[in-house]
């Protein structure tokens with residue numbers, strides 16, 4: 001059916017390769033594989049905030065749960081593949097960063113498709129707010145010959161350039177750093193012309209989609225990414241970020257989901 005690799009650190013899906021296909025998830029050859037360190041590639045879990053901490057610059061980017069050791073929950077297998085569950089709740093590692101009770105259950109279904117469902121529960125007695133993303137790195141043979149379809153007519157902000165909301169016209173192409181937060185709940189398709197395949201990205205519980213490629217200069221700045229790596233991946237992230245903030249009351253749950261499947265050209 002497929003092969004894959006998942007780290008307990010961050011409950012981080014590092015690899016997924018359906019039988020007969022090339023790897024779907026990009027993993028940097030310079031990724032740092034040490035406890036409590038974010039892993040460059042695969043599917044980092046960004047929670048309970050996306051991007052820089054909203055008020056405290058000393059906090060890690062993209063939240064703290066991708067830097068913590070999760071525990072394994074239920075594991076099962078059937079003819080379509082394996083289902084693995086990873087768990088994380090508030091504790092001494094989380095409270096200093098984010099003083100709220102929570103429970104996370106990540107459910108990963110891996111076979112000829114890959115599903116990732118992050119079940120988020122407010123286990124406390126008062127409401128809190130969150131953002132977050134499934135920060136998925138997808139392989140392409142050459143980003144300069146790739147396109148993201150399905151965001152046409154949606155609005156985005158280019159996170160480093162300006163807060164202006166811009167309307168997307170047609171496919172998203174890559175000829176510079178692209179770091180965009182789209183207001184979109186839609187399925188998108190990553191067309192890898194040189195690799196002659198399309199990755200279909202469905203999502204749920206997500207009001208925003210992030211599309212990122214670091215291009216040349218940012219790749220050179222990232223120590224855990226080869227300088228010449230930028231042509232070989234695009235991040236397409238099921239997110240709630242920017243003005244798309246989720247409020248959870250006591251006992252309430254929200255699920256952020258992403259499903260990946262391949263289509264040949």
Ligand code: TA6
Pocket residue numbers: 038051061062135159179210212235237
């Ligand atoms: O999702 C895009 C982004 O927010 C980019 O701005 C870039 O910072 C990327 O995430 C990687 O962030 P990281 O903290 O994993 O280096």
